């Protein structure tokens with residue numbers, strides 16, 4: 001799936017099913033973070049018209065996802081809990097080279113974003129295939145398709161604007177890094193947990 005090194009253990013779905021209110025709260029905040037991240041990339045690259053145009057659309061979609069999750073939470077009589085930290089994303093962030101030039105930083109940020117989309121997509125696919133709740137199964141299938149498109153958007157811009165960077169090599173390094181990182185996850189009821 002999207003060339004990730006390690007697939008999630010399907011037993012993670014059983015953990016998720018034991019606490020749907022928690023996974024939905026965590027998921028809602030993942031979508032908020034995805035929208036915020038897209039806006040940060042826009043802020044850092046305002047002169048790139050095509051990138052700004054596409055990432056504005058992407059940010060809108062992430063906010064729509066946030067709204068969709070919130071609607072499910074409300075319909076089920078749950079409460080949207082306080083923002084959850086995403087330890088996986090925080091650890092993945094450490095891969096990014098903060099000392100490089102502007103192009104290198106941008107490529108790293110785009111690849112970091114693509115990786116989160118890829119892993120989210122993998123998790124959503126697993127949920128759509130295995131979760132017993134019919135509404136959520138359909139919901140996660142639709143989101144999987146959307147996040148796969150976002151993955152492509154980020155990778156495409158990394159290649160387009162990373163002229164002096166070996167983008168494929170950097171992606172390979174990130175896949176390795178993530179492959180090690182994810183080994184300690186898959187054990188709790190959060191989207192990346």
Ligand SMILES: [Fe+2]
Nearest residue numbers: 031034062065
């Ligand atoms: Fe999303």
Ligand SMILES: [Fe+2]
Nearest residue numbers: 034117147150
């Ligand atoms: Fe996304």
